[in-house]
Each structure stands twice: as structure tokens, then as C-alpha cells.
Amino acid sequence: MKLDILAFGAHPDDVELGCGGTLAKEIAAGKKVGIIDLTRGELGTRGTAETRDSEATAASKILGASIRVNLEFADGFFINDRSHQLEIIKILRKYQPDIVLCNAIKDRHIDHGKGSTLVSQACFLSGLLKIDTKFDEDDETWQKPWRPKQVYHYIQWQPIEPDFVVDISEVMPKKLESVMAYKTQFYNPENKGPETPISNKNFTDSVTYRAQDLGRLVGVDFAEGFTVERYPVINSLFDLK
Secondary structure: OOEEEEEEEOOHHHHHHHHHHHHHHHHHOOOOOOEEEOOOOOOOOOOHHHHHHHHHHHHHHHHHEEEEEEEEEOOOOOOHHHHHHHHHHHHHHHHHEEOOOOOOOOOOOHOOOOOOHHHHHHHHOOOOOOOOOOOOOOOOOOOOOOOOOEEEEEEOOOOOOEEEEEEEEHHHHHHHHOOOOOOOOOOOOOOOOOOOOOOOOHHHHHHHHHHHHHHHHOOOOEEEEEOOOOOOOOOOHHHHO
């Protein structure tokens, strides 16, 4: 299955928080979108890897993603090396996305910056002819090289200045619904688990007010921001809103 967009996150819930609105909007417009989680979030203070699995499945259904795959890298300890890059290259060559979205270039959680660099470098390597891969070792067919046309980085904990923003006003409720599918992770007065930086009401509220603030700056209700690796190109000044 060829996908239009493939969104990567170091942990289940990264994608929903960082670019869930953008994905929901593109899916509503008929684009085929997939989500790849690098880890199961097994080191998370609240919940378990199993609960995160089920929450990720629920969030995917809310957004309407075509596929969701977990690569089961080690939460907190995966590294940017050949073996990890090859696993991502196999995914890129299988689904052939035109656009890749990945973690923030730097962030509070160490996995976010690592995941960002890992995926970005794998996108480049995936286009090299002399790197041979098979998605399944039982399959005798070698994969063809594939390099996404664009790699964009969403914004997470740190208030990174975006290079462009996407108006998500019409799909903001769906973004919030997908985020709150992670019931073990975010604010819930009935959950008596340990407090974390993302389990309080202030963090949950921030998902709305940060999108609202970006929207305020560009004259819409809600927006998500992204940084780029190379300058976007437009055909006309009138393409810009």
C-alpha cells in the first residue's frame, strides 16, 4: 500500500499530540496516512506497554489512519545506528510516502530528538540504490529505493518557532479526541497513578491553548506548527495564505 503521508513518533501519543490535527485534516481530504511508533512507551510512568498498544489502536481509528505499525525499539535506549536505520528504511520502501512527519528536532524527552534524527537520516539513506533491504526475510523480493519528497518535524514540549503552520480549526475536536484516547497518560481525576509532567490538567489544556495561540498568530482558530529541513517551494505568492 502506497501512502501519501507517514508520521513517525518515538512513543505512542507523540503523533497525536504533535500533528494529529494535520493528519485528521489530510485524511478527511482523501489522503492515505500511516503512523509508525518507534517504541511501545514501556518506560512510561503510567500505564503499561499493553495499555499503550490498545490506546494507540483506538487513537488510530479516531483519526482514520490506514495503518499503524510499532517497531518495538527499546524505549529510552534505542540509538541511531545501522540496524535501527535499516528497520525504518524497510518501512519507507514498503509504504513509499511522499511526505514524512517526525518528532521535534529537540525536546525535553531524549527520545524525541533521537527519533527525529534517526528517521530523518533513514529517509535519506532509503533513497540509495546500494542499500539492499527486504521487508520480510521470507520474501525473496528486494525492495526498491524510495526517498520521501519532504520531511517535516512537528513541535512537542519545547516552544520551537515553526517554519509553517497548518490550519486545523475544523478538526481540532478530532485531534483532542485522539489525544484523550491515551487514558492512562493524560489528566483524569479518577486515575490515582503517579503524577508526571503530562498527567496534569495544565498539560491537557496546553494542547488546546498552544494550538489556539498559533492560530491567533495567523488569523485562524487553531493551528499546528512544523519545521523544515529545506525551503518549501511555491509557484506563486498567491499560494500563501
